[in-house]
Each structure stands twice: as C-alpha cells, then as structure tokens.
Amino acid sequence: MSEQYVLETRNLVKEFKGFVAVDDVNLNIRKGDIHALIGPNGAGKTTVFNLLTKFLIPTRGKILYKGEDITSLKSAAIARKGVVRSFQISAVFPHMTALENIRVALQTFEGNSFSFWQAGARLNKLNERAMELLDAVGLTSFANTTTVELAYGRKRALELATTLAMEPEILLLDEPTQGMGSEDVDRVVELVRSAAKGRTVLMVEHNLSVVSKLCDRITVLAQGAVLTEGDYETVSADPRVREVYMGSDGSGERGATETNPASAEAAQ
Known part of the structure; x- marks a missing residue:
C-alpha cells in the first residue's frame, strides 16, 4: 500500500x-x-x-x-x-429534538449507549460538544426543535452532525x-x-x-x-x-x- x-x-x-x-x-x-x-x-x-x-x-x-x-x-x-457512514434516507430520531439526537450519537461514541435509564441530567456534560456540532451544520437555533418539525434539508444536516459526532477519519x-x-x-x-x-x-x-x-x-x-x-x-x-x-x-x-x-x- x-x-x-x-x-x-x-x-x-x-x-x-x-x-x-x-x-x-x-x-x-x-x-x-x-x-x-x-x-x-x-x-x-x-x-x-x-x-x-x-x-x-x-x-x-x-x-x-x-x-x-x-x-x-x-x-x-x-x-x-x-470509518463512519450516512445513508440515503434520513436516519435521525423524529420525535427527539436536534440536541437530543446529537447527544445520543455522542453517548454511543463514548460507549454509554445502553445507559438510557440514567437521569437526563447526567447527559448534560455532552451538551457543549453537541452544541458545537449543531453550530457546525448551521442548526444552533434549532437545538430544541423536534426533528420531525425540521425541513428535509435540515434533517440531512442533522444527520451529518450525528455522523460527525462519531469523530470519523x-x-x-x-x-x-x-x-x-x-x-x-x-x-x-x-x-x-x-x-x-x-x-x-x-x-x-x-x-x-x-x-x-x-x-x-x-x-x-x-x-x-x-x-x-x-x-x-x-x-x-x-x-x-x-x-x-x-x-x-x-x-x-x-x-x-x-x-x-x-x-x-x-x-x-
């Protein structure tokens, strides 16, 4: 090689x-x-x-x-x-907010994807990085918007942000x-x-x-x-x-x- x-x-x-x-x-x-x-x-x-x-x-x-x-x-x-991929169709959780979608991706990347029973406050440490990712794709003002309410292009932008949360090379x-x-x-x-x-x-x-x-x-x-x-x-x-x-x-x-x-x- x-x-x-x-x-x-x-x-x-x-x-x-x-x-x-x-x-x-x-x-x-x-x-x-x-x-x-x-x-x-x-x-x-x-x-x-x-x-x-x-x-x-x-x-x-x-x-x-x-x-x-x-x-x-x-x-x-x-x-x-x-090596991280996206898909042809939007692959985000429709009834979570944009911020919550990013936090789930970050949680998965950190190896805590099976800790959903923990209090939501424990995930607040991920908020800063999540907001950075939302800002990177122009979705800062939509952080608390339920994903199903986002326009299609913004849903794809959110999907890109969740993919970037995995820190791909x-x-x-x-x-x-x-x-x-x-x-x-x-x-x-x-x-x-x-x-x-x-x-x-x-x-x-x-x-x-x-x-x-x-x-x-x-x-x-x-x-x-x-x-x-x-x-x-x-x-x-x-x-x-x-x-x-x-x-x-x-x-x-x-x-x-x-x-x-x-x-x-x-x-x-």
Whole structure:
C-alpha cells in the first residue's frame, strides 16, 4: 500500500445468487480527498458502500484501511476504527429534538449507549460538544426543535452532525443531496466541504454539478465494475462515461444536470 491511500479495495466482488453486483472493483482513496463514486442507477455504488462498512459481506476480495486488512471485521468494529457512514434516507430520531439526537450519537461514541435509564441530567456534560456540532451544520437555533418539525434539508444536516459526532477519519456519505431543492443542495455542499477539513470523504452522489464542485477524484462505476477514474475534467470528457449516462444515441433515462456530465459542466 502506498501511504497516501487510507482506504483500498482489492478485486472486490459481491454476488447475489449468480448475479454479480460488484465486479472486481479496485478503489484507492487518498488521505484528505473528497472522492466520489458515480454511475447510472444499478451501477453498484451503494453495494460498494455496504461492502466497505460490512453491511454486506464480500464474496471475494479484500478491504484495507491504513494498510490493515479489515475484510473480516464487523460493521461496529469498522466504525470504531473511524470509518463512519450516512445513508440515503434520513436516519435521525423524529420525535427527539436536534440536541437530543446529537447527544445520543455522542453517548454511543463514548460507549454509554445502553445507559438510557440514567437521569437526563447526567447527559448534560455532552451538551457543549453537541452544541458545537449543531453550530457546525448551521442548526444552533434549532437545538430544541423536534426533528420531525425540521425541513428535509435540515434533517440531512442533522444527520451529518450525528455522523460527525462519531469523530470519523473517513466519512462515507450516501446520496447526501438526494431529494433536495437547489437551496438545500448548496447548503449541503458547503457542509460537506466544511466536514471534509482534516478528514477523508467518500461519497455516492447522483448530482454531477455537486460532484464537480466538491470532489478531488471520481470513480465511475457501470454494471458493477470500474469504468474509469480521475478528476472531474478527465471523467466528464470520457466518451464511455457519456455513453453509460446518456446512451450511445444521446438519449438516456434522464437528460437532467444530475445525470449528464456535459450538462453538469454547462451548469457551472
């Protein structure tokens, strides 16, 4: 392993009853980068995420973290090492306040997640750090707001804050802007950029305008395999990438900015 790579996969394969969802994928994630996994629907992006965080078990291949083979570790052990992920849908407690959600995450990180019978006052020591995290994602004024009352974009911001509470070295973000309007997308782009300071980010993202603004390096998946890799300029100019997104005749599932590298570039 080159010391510059913090997370690697070697010939990673995942099969489901004969269907190859991830096919011989080799990833090299450089320390400090924001690295995107992109590709059309069904390309295997989220499956790769699930393999990296051991929500799925690889059929073959290896996963290395800082040169250590972590393929056999369970998801909780990988999270404790600092590889922490978010999900496509918001994963916060809807009937807790924003502050309470952060405190639960901090409590879990400290190893006290089974101490819910203790008086709430005992958790007050976590309030200072919780408020720092809420401030980092622009939610200070919503600390005492019940999560179900938050707008969708703010719920995703809260989810990012709960993920940061785990103090990840590598932050894996699965579709962080999914379902958002342009104003919320811009807010989340800035939040991800801020969260990336001092850590590595690997993200799945459909919105190529977001990818072009944020990412140092991009891996394109198609039919479970790596199609190409490089910076945005290199990837967006690759005719194979245009073909898997748009089809060889120039028509695809969607001609919107989020799926068309050429349109994404024009939208800047």
